[in-house]
Amino acid sequence: MAWKTLDEMDLDGKRVLTRVDINVPVKDGEVTDTTRIERIAATVQDILDRGGKPVLLAHFGRPKGERRDDMSLQVLIPALESVLGVQVIFAADCVGPAAAAVVDSLQDGQVALLENTRFHPGEEKNAPELAQAMAALGDVYCNDAFSAAHRAHASTEGLAHLLPACAGRLMQAELSALEGALGSPDRPVLAVVGGAKVSTKLDLLGNLVEKVDMLVIGGGMANTFLAAQGHAVGASLCEHEMAQTAREILSKAEAAGCKILLPEDVVVAREFKEGAAHETVAAHACPEDAMILDAGPEAVEAVKAAIAEAKTLIWNGPLGAFEIAPFDTATNAAALFAAEQSEAGKLVSVAGGGDTVAALNKSGAATDFTYISTAGGAFLEWMEGKTLPGVAALG
Template structure:
């Protein structure tokens, strides 16, 4: 996979830059700028190299139809102010645009194409559409790792018709994930949470042969507790998981990977309740398990202390209620402590995990925090990502 930083001369070269600027919008107002901020380095790099930049992105799921509420106008305006540059948004039918229609003024540096998912050909990975996109530029850069699990025209097929390179953020993401999946410093630990164990079984199975510890927390852990004969009251759980859990324990034994789950818990009677610490044999029928308890926290902190590499995906409890955020906060603080003395390589990902880190100002204190969602999870499962394969 070649990086755009390897290209010696980009002056006046027309570069299609595929970004993921799929930020949450409410009444055309941006609710979270995180993804925009992560894309600034590659844009600034190309500006510095005096390239002509054609930005392609999407917002939402318009399914091949123009939807005004999913226009890139607010994102374009946001970038204008951040870069202090004039940016032209092309709203004309993309299929009717020719290369000579772009950059008609000599001082134009950045052009935005309107939401690429307004065209049904995008998600169909259409060859003719991809050829047309490619005809607008001299080379292509993918800095949208979070879209790279999609076999879409602007992510995948376009690379067949232009010299293709990885962007700065995509490179960083792949390098970080390699350090927790293939180029690992041991001991290595994964903390994994979420409400459904079935959605994470692919990750768990892929990581068990490589990892020393898999710590299961959150709603997923309730299934493990019930499997081991403990009452979980009225806590969230997933049905028909016995075979999945059988497989986890069987595989972990084969590869000498320790599976860790709660030894004590914090419960409430409802989601807005105060927290009460209980041992596993004290859980009542009307209890909701909403966080891990102090014994479990100390055990996890000890494992983190002994680890040199750590991957975190999924909070330890119902952190939306501060009474049940302690487990997640304590895990985060311990990882940050290790990071501060450079004794661990830490990667976190997933919307809820990132929200926890944001709450305590820890995002910048991890080695890498992914905003890639589905692509992040599929990479951890060991799946090929079409956008990465295309660049290779």
């Protein structure tokens, strides 16, 4: 879909309402991870460089429409000033006189931070009157919060219809990466989908088998597919009630010409703990008292061969219980190989989702992937083929 970027907007002297995701972890009144703040810096700097006045709109936590001191954005001011390198002026509300006073007093080179949008019940209800009150504070709307784009809220969707609207640099990067991976990718396209449950990724699998050439299924999800094929999975995490659904997905993939890769061998153990005694067995030979906790070496080689064949890779979810050794082996090996292929210019690799980012960071592969999305739910819904309200409103 078509959406405007900052390059197409006149920002000189304009108040730029900039929706960002700075929902960062805070402990004892201090930000413990500034990653999300760092990722909005390019947008804020671009607006400042072109004579605009950035006015940041953001949510923080889940206050459910009530004003809560422990969810005030004011605590983020020191971290914002440190990362952005400019003075950040705080407004005690995101609409009304308090917000207007701060926005109107902004000097060149300063940034305004308006209070938590979710202190207003109308935010999550996408109330027109709240969106209009926000719009009164700005001349241009810039959405740089792809991670909140799957929510039709006043500050992510309603506001975009009331002012000239565009995507910020982070949003632009997310959309470009995802469009490249699923919209018009270089083929063959490989998707790696892992995680615990098939039931949480039905829409994702159903969409992917019609869009990709190869699909690796890993983690607990693979157990459900193995069981659906009649293989014993012992005491493994498995949704036996999803067997028919798994078979339908396999049939749909076959009809679409999508090759499904399930593990040929697996790593099993009798207990789920660091360094537990384990063995590798054929995927159809899991002992009754054992759990499948990782893909085996043959399976890893098959995944690496698929990665070597692919031109585009989309990754969501680990291949095993990556949180503890030695059951992180398959995920680490496949991720590092994908990183090598990407770094060598042979592969465009896009990954996203909470566990995925954690797994790729743990393996050391993340830095060489083409693009890592931190968007979570929005990334998943995009992969599922759903329309994201916050993106659609920019078109």
